[in-house]
Amino acid sequence: MTEFNHHNSVAPSAATEKYLLEVRDLSVVFDTAEGTLGVVDNVSLKVQAGRTLGLVGESGSGKSVTCLAALGLLPQRGRVTSGDVMFEGRDLLKLSEAEMSDLRGCKIAMVFQDPMVSLNPVRTIGWQISESLRLHQNLSKGAARRRALELLDLVGIPEANARFGEYPHQFSGGMCQRAMIAMAIACEPSLLIADEPTTALDVTIQAQILELLSQLKTELNMALILITHDLGVIAQVADDVAVIYAGRIVEEAPVLDLFDAPLHHYTQGLMNSLPRVDRKVDRLSTIGGAAPPPQDFVPGCRFAPRCSHCDVSCAGERPEFQNVGGARRVACRHPMTSGG
Amino acid sequence: MTRYILIKILRSTFTLWIVVSAVFLILRASGDPLYSIFSLGTPESTLDVFRAKWGIDKSIFEQYVIYLSDITKGDFGTSFFDGQPAWDLVVERLPKTLLLGGTTFVISVVAGVTLGAIAALKRGTFWDRGIMTAAVASFSMPSYFLALLLILLFSLKLRWLPTSGASTWQHLILPATTLGLTLSGSIARFVRSAMLEVLRQSYMRTARAKGAPKWRQIVWHALPNAAIPTVTVIGFQLGWLIGGSVVIETVFAWPGAGRLFITAIGLRDFAVVQMFILMVASTVIIANLLVDILYGLLDPRISVIGVKK
């Protein structure tokens, strides 16, 4: 237990009420041929009702696994080794599969990265949307159909009536993602998790989908966890940001503060790689190398091999979170000073 | 759609024609059947009468042309042995063959799909290993040997079931079990791999994420997808089933068309053999045609029926 102490700096009891979802010290391992790999390491996240949390990090950093674990959707080889996931006063990790089924798609819904393969190819779009409704709202077939048509309309799919009976392969990528979103919001969940909802789409479509998500969030008063590897997306829609690197959260901040002055060197690196109007992207100045796979995690700060401010103290033990100002936290021994 | 099906039918007819011709030529070129039918020393003059009667005094090519034109008139030749039309002989045996084959097929598909799905869902567990080991064993077993073992145990030792014949439903049990074990083994194996493939698709995760209970994920989301490749394979298994039933009908003295075939080749009864082969090949070809159509119905991505209005 002592190892986890540094995470509990926020007073637990009263604070819990403030959040719709609170992930505390979640760790996930995968049992693979190469042994047990710790993929997510003591991750904590907090989402307030009606707000958008952006979870950002390079590909392979554990974003999807974190959210899948929270919803009990881990693939067979993955398992949670510690932590809890509080949602509306209940620990999701302690619920039975049946209780989770009632919750999934109803109170918490999820949208996945690749919409074309995330829809069942042998079922019509209409059937798949109606299914959510029939599962959780006991609607009759006709009522479910009427509601599904409304939803198709809501997510901006034209000619809903005609498209209701079509199959996913007859939809474009963007339209598939709209259908996925319709399916997810069918039961008006209080939390929507969108896992890289725009990564597989064309740039113009990306903007439309993000626009749609923000608009729905406001209309339905949902909270949103938006997973992305793209800080640009974060800038557009997030209220709060958590930066994840190699299975650990390294920085948390409200979005404006983060862009104003990133504290972790990794965040800074991500920002430097953003295209900007005022300067050309200098690829060389961005962080070199790639995010390490779990086999290559180093002790101490996992970012150390790519960090220009690394010194001997970084290699020893895991850097603890430091509270900086109101809602900001950073796990770095030598955080950036506001000067740069 | 009509165009697609028409082309398919044309191709199939062509295939059938090749099969029939090839078999005709190979069998007819194999020598004068009379020598094996009549005893040695039968006077040539007698033989000539029969040659003329059965039309085997002409050249092979002439015989072939006559055979084809007879077929188009619905005449499939007569048995050298009892002079009955080959068509009647084979068709009269069909109900028994269909009874055995149909029972086996239905049971094997149900058992194979169920066991294969269970193995996939319980992947890596005792159930999976048990079912798969049994499946491999079942199609490694020579079917006639399995038949003998079952006869030895259930008929000769325990005296529960009859060894041969087809008069009661009890007669059906042993031959259907023998054929069915092998067939369901290979279906189970295939269904398992098809299911595993489906289970790791993203849309299965979507189904879980939307809160569908386990059985609903399997029945409504996984199985319809796994059915698509499975249907093709089961279609191909039909040919195997017909071949296997020839052997099994013989072992159990089941009075079906397969046993007739074995008797007929022993007697070199050309017309009957040819009729049987024609019947089998058409069945397999028609079955494959149906599988094609079924495939299109199961998989909306393939537009066999999909000429848009």
Place this chain on the structure above:
Amino acid sequence: MSTQQTNTAAQSQDEPRIRRGRTGALLARWGLSGEWLVTAALIYIGFILFVAVFGFLFQPYPHTQMDLFNQLQPPVFMQGGSWEHIFGTDELGRDVLSRLIRGLRLSVLIGVIGTVIGAVLGSFLGIVAAHFRGWVEEVLMMLVDVQVSLPFIIFALAVLAFVGNSLTILIIVVGIDGWERYARLARSMVLTANQQDYVLAVRSLGLGNFRIYQRHVLPNIMGTLIVQATINLPGVILLESTLSFLGLGVQPPMTSLGQILGVGRDYLILAPWIAVLPGMVIFFLTLSIATVGDWLRDRLDPTLK
């Protein structure tokens, strides 16, 4: 410090398992550790091959020698058996063990040669089709359709009954079985390989077709074809045994496992061992080969189904 100590402790505990000895090391090198079924299957196959090749050295009697005073004598492990005929005798008093050894030899021979014929023939046709494309390919695919539409055993039975029956004809007929599987496989693999950059490059260098196939294409598809052959082998053995069982395969005085079984079928009550022993030998042989085939496929070529 303390973690280090526990580590060392754990290691020393593990050590006996890591030092596996020579057998263990050998198993590991062949990727066999933990694969007990596969190892057992390989051992059985090795044993069968040994008996097929050298069995005649241990064969107690000529396989046709009759002992008319000892007809239908049970094996030594059954009541009334004797060491004289370890696996008993058949209806003519012939020694079942001797017949098994002889029959095994022919069964294995036909199975292996038949498989090689099918593999070579099918692969060759597949490669030819993929090379020439156009009408050659059309004809081949049509032949495949024809082959698939007639269950092979029916074709084989008809041919053997009508054309007559010699060992050569039997081997050829058995060899044809399954050619279409190799043909399809080879065709699709060569089509893919021919699109590969390096093959295009070598071709543009002006290397002859034969050379290209020999040096660059064949080595790439060989592994898959061999796995396919392993998977087909049990089917070929079963085909021969079925034909012989029905009396249309191997003819006396030669003998094969299926033929012994066919005879034993008539003495199922009086002398079940005549049928059961060869049946067991075939069953475990095909089972072993199938097990090894699956293992090979999973290791070398998971794309095959």
